[in-house]
Amino acid sequence: MILKTPATSANLGAGFDCLGLALDFYNKTLIKRSNIFKVSIKGEGEDNPYLKKHNLFINIFNETYQKLTGKKDTFSFSFINNIPLSRGLGSSSSVIIGAITSAYYLAGLSINKDNILNNALVYENHPDNISPAALGGFVCSLVEDNVVKYIKTDILDDVKAVVCIPNKPISTNVSRSALPKHLSLADTSFNISRSSLTTAAFMSKNYEMLKYSSYDKLHENRRMKAIPELFKIREIARKNGALMSNLSGSGSTFFNLCYKDDASKLKNILENEFSSMKILELNFNNTGVIYE
Template sequence: MNMFTITIPASSANIGPGFDSAGIALSRYLSLHVTKQETWEFVHHSSHLPFVSHYEDHFIYHAAKQIAEVYNHVLPPCKVEVDSEIPLARGLGSSASAVIAGIELANQLCSLSLTLEQKLNHATVLEGHPDNAAPIIFGGFLITANTGDGEIDYFEMPPLDLDVVLYIPDFKMSTETARNLLPASFSRKNATTASGISNMMIAAFVSGDYLLAGRMMEKDLFHEPYRAELIPNYDEIKVEAKKLGAYGTVISGAGSAMISFVPKGQGNQIAAQMKAMLPQYDIAPLKIDHHGLQVSHCEKPLRMTAE
């Protein structure tokens, strides 16, 4: 094996009240084209990727090295060409995508034959929680729970008959900053109400009642009320998207991007109309990616598109 390509989707976590538990894979991608050679080299082909002066400082290399060491392996040197459609610090799982890229890089280079569940467990250790990692690895819409016993439980939602519209401002928000906005604890009453809203949203998605799911998305009590004031045009995006037919609009992950769930086939139209209102935004109609992490052994880089 001298050449292969790793393709990893973006993700959006929380989906409103599914805080640190719910996540979907999206049709924007991070890709690594890997060729074995005598020395390590990382080459970036995207403005979304940060400058790194030395391969040992590269986030993906660091994750790969950690996984290789768990299994008592040494990474063989490679040239890694990296391309990305995932902007940093916008709530689109850029960190989780890079972590999983590193895990899979080690898996391929060291012939570890990791299962999907092992990859999820490793990603959760490196990331801290599985809400972005699970959809990136499996594709689709997943609910996860880290119950503290060393295993990650997950549930794959049935395929959703809808599109999504993504609103990306020219404004970064670190996960740490977003977390610091949240209260340290909730009263029993508020926690019970918030949990009920989350349960209702998941049940509505499973049953295909997207109108109910959309209403529940927008009633979150866990994080959106505390983060909304730092999200540009938060109220305007929600109101205008609803007028155009969106089921629900929420903060994507920790922000600063937002995401709408819209009727199937209407993503392009709604995105175009929202773009006219918010020309300063990168507004993209996307699909839910159902492939997840992909590896191709080929001569040229491949980019997957969601069906």
């Protein structure tokens, strides 16, 4: 089978651990039945021999496939990894969703994305990245009694993403250590209102409202201190057409959304200002994981 799993951007400002969207940027995996177990990696992680011996995708795939079939069949895996590791673009969620989806497919079972999501909770208990990785589009989700509850909507091609990827990774666990133990009532109310309006803006396709809703007082500024250039990215992007400009996940990538007619200009401005970073102009993915 051939599998494509999208990168994702989560939190989107105030939507901590519940809002996320999928990008038209993928890891690709080719899986074949084989007499000999083989692994090849190109792209992200290709120089890391540890990933061949302790590969999260293969471990989850084997565990899920054996649970579904009761068999220990042999496969070869060829990975073409485009999503950078530990950069806030959902690389681990892409792996988790891809591994479970491919196990269902090669077990000969129908693929129900609700089942995929609920199985993914074993490996990732926050739904903000796994939901758009599976479903595509913009997704608001939560977990209730070990079940992912969500509402998803497509993102129109009126808008595009411009993402800034620093060379420096940020560990999600380390990043979470920067979060406050307590929030004031004022800051809590601020985030609830912005998260609600962000959700409404995507659902109603009123992207202009993102100019007012995509702010946060819980995590962004605290996490961005690890890479101070991110504050400048946000300032420049908002002055040059970005409807929203937010830390992607826990970082270090910075996510910008703008009208498609403004995307190339914004990309060029950010490239000129931040030459050490990779700047990508991307469409959005509305289908989630793709397989054949």
